[in-house]
Amino acid sequence: MAYPFSDFKYSDGLSVVGISFCTAIVCEAISWVLIYRTNSYKNLRSSIDKASKKLETMKTDSNKINIKKSKTKKIDRVETSLKESSRDLSLFKFKSGGVVALVLFVVFGLLNSLFEGKVVAKLPFKPFGLIMKMSHRGLQGNDPTDCSMAFLYFLCSISIRTNLQKFLGFAPPRGASAGLFPMPDPKTS
């Protein structure tokens, strides 16, 4: 294979990154088709955004003014609505996540067949524990700084997909995370 970086000893690393990047784009395209372009997702997202912002406003106001019973009830109602929408959103994504997971699994299998037993990169540090198990997976030899495809693919999956989602605006709204793991309520302290 004659391409510009073929002279480098570890050009396989670039191949892994390139394939991972294309995979990330394919996964986001699939997610867009199955999730993000649908009306139900847009409705869910906008209701989460509204409830989240409303909750922030109400909590800010409630800190300034004396807490009233009606205020507390309203806050509870908005919080409940937020949690329900967040749960619906999670369920919605979970249904379509299977397709994305399948794509990631297939690509991993492909990369595995291409680079099994190959050192695709050299680590600038000595890994240990779980990291070493991943970075040395399927490799011969005793050099702990040898890097296998699996570790590089893992790093690509996290960094590229996360940032791609963020860039395209597909990242989950922050209100959703607040709904899943409720912060300690100021009114109880």
Next chain:
Amino acid sequence: MKEGKSVKLNHQQPHQNGHLTPSKFAKLFDPEASWDKDQLGDVLHWIRQVLGLACGFLWGSIPLVGGIWFIIFLALSTGIIYSYYAVMLKVDEEEFGGHGALLQEGLFASITLFLLSWILVYSLAHF
């Protein structure tokens, strides 16, 4: 066809990442500006990513070898993020969920991006 729709969808997004106008750039350095939670979170996220990529390239090019440099990267990027929102912007962190929430913004993605660029540049440039 699909890409056209995708572009439209992007334009409909309230927060247009990567499309900052000059006035919005000025806001990045203005301690008087008011910040929405999402906006500040996005800014801190992308600063983290740029730091991860830049440090990875730098560490890999020199090269800096050893696990200690991973710790140094963590300390450096966290220090820069803290200096940015606490010293330069002077935001009240309690309004944004506290120090923990702000410092965690984009942290894991930044770590993986740093490791990826460090490993790749080191491997390609020095072997």
